Amino acid sequence: MNIYDVSRRAGVSIATVSRVLNGNPNVSEKTRSKVLAVMDELEYTPNVFARGLGLGTMKTIGIMCSDSSDPYLAGAIYHLERQLRSHGYDSLLCCTGPSLENKRTYFELLLSKRVDAVILAGSKFVELIDKNNQYIMEAAKELPIMLVNGYLNSPGIYSTVCNDYEAMYSAAARLINAGRRNILYLYTSHSYSGLNKVEGYKNALTDHNIPVRREYIHQCAKDLNESRKLIEKLSGLGLEFDAVMASDDSLAVGAVKFAREKNIKIPDQLAVIGYNNSILSDCTDPEISSIDTKVKQLCTITVDTLMRVFDGGNVPAKTIVAAEFIQKQTTNFSI
Amino acid sequence: MNIYDVSRRAGVSIATVSRVLNGNPNVSEKTRSKVLAVMDELEYTPNVFARGLGLGTMKTIGIMCSDSSDPYLAGAIYHLERQLRSHGYDSLLCCTGPSLENKRTYFELLLSKRVDAVILAGSKFVELIDKNNQYIMEAAKELPIMLVNGYLNSPGIYSTVCNDYEAMYSAAARLINAGRRNILYLYTSHSYSGLNKVEGYKNALTDHNIPVRREYIHQCAKDLNESRKLIEKLSGLGLEFDAVMASDDSLAVGAVKFAREKNIKIPDQLAVIGYNNSILSDCTDPEISSIDTKVKQLCTITVDTLMRVFDGGNVPAKTIVAAEFIQKQTTNFSI
Numbered sequence A, B: 001m002n003i004y005d006v007s008r009r010a011g012v013s014i015a016t017v018s019r020v021l022n023g024n025p026n027v028s029e030k031t032r033s034k035v036l037a038v039m040d041e042l043e044y045t046p047n048v049f050a051r052g053l054g055l056g057t058m059k060t061i062g063i064m065c066s067d068s069s070d071p072y073l074a075g076a077i078y079h080l081e082r083q084l085r086s087h088g089y090d091s092l093l094c095c096t097g098p099s100l101e102n103k104r105t106y107f108e109l110l111l112s113k114r115v116d117a118v119i120l121a122g123s124k125f126v127e128l129i130d131k132n133n134q135y136i137m138e139a140a141k142e143l144p145i146m147l148v149n150g151y152l153n154s155p156g157i158y159s160t161v162c163n164d165y166e167a168m169y170s171a172a173a174r175l176i177n178a179g180r181r182n183i184l185y186l187y188t189s190h191s192y193s194g195l196n197k198v199e200g201y202k203n204a205l206t207d208h209n210i211p212v213r214r215e216y217i218h219q220c221a222k223d224l225n226e227s228r229k230l231i232e233k234l235s236g237l238g239l240e241f242d243a244v245m246a247s248d249d250s251l252a253v254g255a256v257k258f259a260r261e262k263n264i265k266i267p268d269q270l271a272v273i274g275y276n277n278s279i280l281s282d283c284t285d286p287e288i289s290s291i292d293t294k295v296k297q298l299c300t301i302t303v304d305t306l307m308r309v310f311d312g313g314n315v316p317a318k319t320i321v322a323a324e325f326i327q328k329q330t331t332n333f334s335i
Helices: A003-010 A014-021 A029-042 A071-086 A100-112 A130-139 A164-177 A192-207 A224-236 A249-261 A295-310 B003-010 B014-021 B029-042 B071-086 B100-112 B130-139 B164-177 B192-207 B224-236 B249-261 B295-310
Strands: A060-065 A090-095 A117-121 A145-148 A157-162 A183-187 A217-219 A243-246 A271-273 A290-292 A318-321 A324-326 B060-065 B090-095 B117-121 B145-148 B157-162 B183-187 B217-219 B243-246 B271-273 B290-292 B318-321 B324-326
Touching (some): A071 A117, A071 B071, A090 A100, A157 A295, A164 A243, A183 A249, A295 A318, B003 B014, B060 B100, B100 B117, B164 B192, B164 B324, B249 B271, B295 B318
Parallel strands (some): A060 A117, A117 A145, A145 A157, A183 A217, A183 A243, A243 A271, B157 B318, B183 B217, B243 B271
Antiparallel strands (some): A290 A324, B290 B324
């Protein structure tokens, strides 16, 4: 049961139901009675965040990101702000940096400012250890929390995520079907998104009867030179690989640089797949095949969902957006 | 005469002078009299924006940028937010897009929100035609306006700029001294910064007795493929050049891609210099020599200046930060 069902059954618009919910006097007594009767009949309870059009609200949303100078997050913030503005909401920006302590402090600050909701941009806000996410779940009792590419199963938290698992699985499967057997996997973090990606990689191997070997999976700082040096070191230690998959384009750039230096032919001797399809993947020569994670779409859905929460709608706790493989010059399988 | 002079002459701290200015009762009558006497003696008038520590303020600063997904601006926003936070100020973010109309609308919105100041990030906010900047100058009568790498000579407007002119002049001079004669110049916009850069290029040529030729100066969208195509087209038309200077790294990436495609050796046959020393300039092979425009320093100074304005200090209308040439692999002169 949600506001749409009530509106349909009562034969009135959603705006009218919303006005009734918010005690707006601009509804006839007859209509009000009908709507309330339908609500009773359907046993409809509006979600706790439902409210009228700007009554008693700051019309301000807090946006938290760990680092807005990261290309993915910079894009996310841009789209979030534009979308929120189009709905008449201000964006209060918080760049927290990576530490959990700072994130918590900023979070408390936003709550004290009485913002209408908080958007956590990027999967870095979901911690591996459950109790470290408790402060988010507690806050979600007071106001809606929107996660952009992160997921927490708790009331009042709404997630819009990219299907990172499927995207990585299918990219790895394509490499395997094209004959690659030794796929080096580089990742930057154990975030929600990071864990899904590596699972996709591992399961693709397993499903194709290729053993998952620990020495082919490495963490690396989000830095192209760190990535280049790590690959060089692994190669120097005798590790053989015919493909590199990276959880971020910056690491894939390092792989292309490594290959250039060692005169390894891309994609014949080495295939490379990046992630996020950022401008970095277009700067290299050859240009890097990458996975478009649809950041604009994620942000649009996040803001649309939030508006529906405000309107008292019964909205899904999780919305999934499909990523898209963008074939460029570092892979040569058919897609 | 500024608050520092008053503090020195009266033998009290700046905080004490600030307290006197703001009518804070936490100052002894004796001290208050002394400070007021010194102000009379020095004919000190606090700037119109001077005020106490949080009294009657929203503690919120509006940050406007045209596009936070641009790497330069993304970095600027990150540093501005962090600096403002360290002083206890919130950041209300506005991504205006490129149109003047939108910029004006957002500006009015920020004023209606009663923010304490507005920071305009990036030189795109200063228009060529003076009357199009009138709305900024009018607003500066009400609250401080801070320009990051833009300049408007008007009361209440404080600029922190990079010496783009000198940076471009000296980079061009280096190319000329290393024997380059046909330097193609690509730029993205006629912004304050854009005009200074092209002037630096032109004057370096003139001072070295090289004619400034219109066919060597071209505008291009901030897009590496547009830049590659433009250079290819110019080359196809028979234009000969032994160096490319670009007002943004993305255009320099296009130059490197063009050279690769045509088997032109960098830097022997073609030198390339980018601008902003962004991560893009590190992604290519060879890596692009570029100009570090010190965005973090610009932002730190902007926020420090703003805090001094709030404190009633007599602060300079313009602060200049020196850029730094970063030699990488697309130039081979000695620096």
